[in-house]
Amino acid sequence: MIQSLLGYSKKELTSEERLNKLLKETPIVDTHNDFPFMLRLKLHNQLYLGSGFTFDDDFFTHTSLPKIKKGKLGIQFFSVFIECQYPDELSQEFNYKTPIVRDTLEQIDVTERLVDLFPDYMEFAWNSTEALDIYRRKGKLAVTLGVEGLHQCDASIAMVRKYFDMGVRYITLTHNCDNPFATAASSVAAGLPDGGLTDLGKECIAEMNRIGMLVDLSHVSYQTMVDALEVSKSPVVFSHSSAYSLCPHLRNVPDDVLKVVKEKRGVVQVNFYPGFLRNPSKDSDKVTIEDAVDHIFHIAKVAGWESVGLGSDFDGIESVPEGLEDVSKYPELLYKCMERGASDENIQGLMGGNILRVWKENEDIATKLQRDKEPVRDNVWPGRTWLKFPGL
Numbered sequence: 001m002i003q004s005l006l007g008y009s010k011k012e013l014t015s016e017e018r019l020n021k022l023l024k025e026t027p028i029v030d031t032h033n034d035f036p037f038m039l040r041l042k043l044h045n046q047l048y049l050g051s052g053f054t055f056d057d058d059f060f061t062h063t064s065l066p067k068i069k070k071g072k073l074g075i076q077f078f079s080v081f082i083e084c085q086y087p088d089e090l091s092q093e094f095n096y097k098t099p100i101v102r103d104t105l106e107q108i109d110v111t112e113r114l115v116d117l118f119p120d121y122m123e124f125a126w127n128s129t130e131a132l133d134i135y136r137r138k139g140k141l142a143v144t145l146g147v148e149g150l151h152q153c154d155a156s157i158a159m160v161r162k163y164f165d166m167g168v169r170y171i172t173l174t175h176n177c178d179n180p181f182a183t184a185a186s187s188v189a190a191g192l193p194d195g196g197l198t199d200l201g202k203e204c205i206a207e208m209n210r211i212g213m214l215v216d217l218s219h220v221s222y223q224t225m226v227d228a229l230e231v232s233k234s235p236v237v238f239s240h241s242s243a244y245s246l247c248p249h250l251r252n253v254p255d256d257v258l259k260v261v262k263e264k265r266g267v268v269q270v271n272f273y274p275g276f277l278r279n280p281s282k283d284s285d286k287v288t289i290e291d292a293v294d295h296i297f298h299i300a301k302v303a304g305w306e307s308v309g310l311g312s313d314f315d316g317i318e319s320v321p322e323g324l325e326d327v328s329k330y331p332e333l334l335y336k337c338m339e340r341g342a343s344d345e346n347i348q349g350l351m352g353g354n355i356l357r358v359w360k361e362n363e364d365i366a367t368k369l370q371r372d373k374e375p376v377r378d379n380v381w382p383g384r385t386w387l388k389f390p391g392l
Contacts, residue, residue, distance in 0.1 A: 015335040019072075022348050027074020027135040028330050029309065029352035031170070031269045032146065032218075032240035034079045034316030035063045036111045045110045047117065055118060062314035062326040065121055070328035074135040074142065075125070075352060077170065077239065079316065080107035081148040084177035101159060104152045108145060108166050115143050126167060128359040144168075146216065146239055149175030150182070150204065157200075157207050157376055169359065170214035170239060173201065173224060182228075183221040185250040196223030202231050207376035209233045212366030214359065217241075218271075218311070219251065229260045233369070234362045236264065237355065240271040240311035242295040243302075247279050255302050262303040265361065267354045269311025270295050272324050289323030293336045296350065305346040309355045 013021070038061045039047055047053055057066045068076075082103045115122045125131035125142040134142035145168045153159035153171070160171060174184035178192075181201035188194045197205070205228060208215050215236045217225050228236060238261075244252040253261070253268055261268060271277075274287035277295060299308040314320075314327055323332060334347055342350070 015338045016331070018338060018344060019331055019334055019347070022344060022351065023072060023074070025136070026348050026356075027132070027142070027352045028072055028334075029075040029077075029355050030073060030312050030314070030327070030330070031077045031237065031309065031355055032079050032148075032271070032311040032316070033063060033076055033314045033327070034081055034148075035061060035314070036078050036107050036114070037081045038063075038315045039110050039114070040107065045106055047110055047113050053117075055114075062312075062320070064327075065118065067326050067328040068121075068141060071326075071330040073327055073330060075131050075144070075356075076141055077144050077146045078111050079146050079148045079239075080104055080111060080152075080168070081175075081316065082107065082152055084149065084151055084175055100152055101154050104147060104163075105166075108163075108168070111143070111145060112167075124167060127363060128356055131359075132356065146170040146172070146214075148172045149177075149179070149219070150201075151175060151177055151179045155180040155200075157204055160204060160207060160213060161211060161375065164211050164213050168213070170216045170237060171208065172216040172218055172239065173197075173204075173220050173228065175219050182224045184224075185219055185221050188221045189250050194221045194223040196221065197227035197231065202227075203376050205231050206233075209362075210366060210369045210373050210376070212363045214362050221250070222254065222257070225253070225257050226260075229257070229264055229266070232264070234365045235358045236261070236266040237358055238266075238268040238311070240269055240313045240316075242268075242271050242276045243298045245302075246291075246295055246298055247275075247277055249276055249279075251276055253299075258299060258303040258307070262307050265306075265358070267307050267309050267358050268299050268303065269309040269355065270299065272312045272314070272321055273317040274319050274321055277321060287321045289321055289329070289333060289336060292321055292324060292333060293340060296337060297340065297342075300342075300346070300350075305342075305349050306354055306357075308350055309352070310350065 055065045057064050115124050122141045123134045125144050131142035134140050147168050149172050173182045176186040178187050181204050182197050183195045215232050216239045218238045218241045242252045244254040277291040278287045
């Protein structure tokens with residue numbers, strides 16, 4: 001009323017103006033992008049000066065420097081992913097004879113070299129505070145890592161620690177195979193029993209909590225979700241999963257689990273893969289950006305706006321929703337959420353504030369746990385052998 005009497009009214013900001021205001025303090029964070037795996041597939045990791053690689057728009061992926069800039073991306077968790085290897089196509093048991101740790105180390109190496117090739121645009125971050133500083137003060141993309149499956153640890157808790165030393169900040173408990181730690185969603189989908197976490201898995205989570213490694217529950221079975229949420233002393237993350245109620249795929253998160261995620265202060269990072277956003281057996285029309293917004297709002301409704309974020313799975317998916325074609329589209333997704341009524345506080349959490357809180361809480365809890373807990377020791381698990389010198 002006073003403003004009207006004075007002859008002016010408060011200008012309503014556009015969605016773009018609202019986002020630009022929020023971006024001054026809060027980065028857009030994506031917790032899952034498989035670009036390093038594309039470098040492995042397409043270039044065989046031949047990423048050197050003079051190799052012809054430009055990281056420009058004419059590249060073959062959802063991710064490039066121009067797209068990153070247009071998408072206003074501030075922090076990227078690159079997935080260092082190596083596929084499960086099966087002894088035969090019918091088995092769900094992982095084949096530990098393959099050099100999977102070596103291959104994972106090569107993925108870490110190629111990501112580091114990518115960052116080193118473009119120092120004006122990217123910088124590696126070792127913790128949440130450093131990531132924010134790289135974004136806010138230096139104006140660069142802060143890069144960190146996630147390992148997509150404990151099969152990449154070769155069933156060794158020692159490797160969990162070594163990956164952390166190399167800059168990995170989350171590990172997914174399973175990929176599309178069971179391992180000595182936990183049961184995967186893919187195994188349950190194949191009709192196998194849901195064994196949840198094993199005793200070794202519980203010990204592994206204890207060690208992840210102790211060192212500050214985020215526990216990632218994407219790809220795991222329902223019982224593994226339930227067990228991990230009960231066991232973990234730190235908030236967990238689903239690095240790239242969506243809502244089961246909207247798309248009943250075992251890779252998505254059921255409502256009862258979402259409620260526990262809220263209670264445990266965790267976060268679900270919405271996956272953009274069309275098959276996790278819409279059930280193709282029921283819907284024939286195109287999956288669009290609006291479907292991703294539906295999942296964001298459903299998770300926010302059940303678990304609260306403090307429990308939802310973005311985990312695109314770009315460059316790890318063969319198709320994308322209309323309107324979410326690549327990493328340049330994050331602002332469009334946030335604008336859609338604003339149009340549906342999300343407040344600035346909601347958007348701030350969604351775009352990056354929530355995952356940064358979870359990351360920082362994991363670091364703080366780890367600092368406390370390290371005061372009175374020793375490293376968890378590797379135990380003997382079925383199938384492991386210990387070599388001995390002849391005669392000993």
